[in-house]
Amino acid sequence: MEAREGGINVTTKLIEKAMAFAIEAHEGQMRKQSTVPYIVHPLSVGMILQKYQCHERTIAAGILHDVLEDTEVTHTQLIHHFGHEVASLVEEASEQDKSLPWKIRKEQTIQGIKHLSKEAAVIVCADKLHNLSSIYEDYKQIGDQVWNRFNRGKEQQSWYYQSLIIQLFQRDIPIKLLLKLDQRAQRVFGQNPMLPRRQIDAYFRFPYGIDGEQRRAWEKDLKKQEQLKVFNRMETLYRMQDPQVRDVLVLLEQHGIQWQNNSDGPFLIASLCVAIKEHYQMNDLEMVRHVFRNL
Structure with a gap:
């Protein structure tokens, strides 16, 4: 060797x-x-x-x-x-x-x-x-x-x-x-074994969601419909302060992520995580693994 x-x-x-x-x-x-x-x-x-x-x-x-x-x-x-x-x-x-x-x-x-x-x-x-x-x-x-x-x-x-x-x-x-x-x-x-890594990683380019201008552009783009659906779900979870999001925050903290205090950022990121997990039917650890890869 x-x-x-x-x-x-x-x-x-x-x-x-x-x-x-x-x-x-x-x-x-x-x-x-x-x-x-x-x-x-x-x-x-x-x-x-x-x-x-x-x-x-x-x-x-x-x-x-x-x-x-x-x-x-x-x-x-x-x-x-x-x-x-x-x-x-x-x-x-x-x-x-x-x-x-x-x-x-x-x-x-x-x-x-x-x-x-x-x-x-x-x-x-x-x-x-x-x-x-x-x-x-x-x-x-x-x-x-x-x-x-x-x-x-x-x-x-x-x-x-x-x-x-x-x-x-x-x-x-x-x-x-x-x-x-x-x-x-x-x-x-993985629940979706052949799911391209770049498809998941693309969501984490916008960890806090997408703005109105971007949303309007995506609504006209057929290739962006799946991503748009995930971000729409993310916004709903965030707006409703869904308990699932708090559970994910705790889960990520248990695995070593430290959040800044007094910030909406962690809740937005956790909302995105829940939306991705739901859409692609992931288990908790699969979802956490994708998060750490994108930190």
């Missing part, structure tokens, strides 16, 4: 060593209910990190990211072979206690994103991108049977991945990598 430094491809001994170590550590393991060797996953994570020009230690840690969770390798062994920096990144990207119930472990992972180093957060992002890409490809082949491979079904997996992505949007991660992950989540969990 090659890492990029200053735009030049260089094969590093550290990455080669990590590949050899991971291949040996994961020997004989397979992906869940699959004939695909498990090592394909960590090597793919390393390739994703290389694609987004990450540092060699980040790529190495990405290749090794599952050895503490899923093999007999210890943290001490990682330090011995790869040093403290790589070992610490692998530990950061690992679940801390796999004996806990699934929901508790995933809640800890979601909440832990804000405390990760930048490099560890990027590793988690690449890990989840490859997971969702694999799920998407398998879904195209076997449909909803793909969820039988996991400890929890589609609804719980949707909660986990979308909550995680919302937290990752609040970290300093290469935006192209993050948007790729967001796109994969839409394909796998």
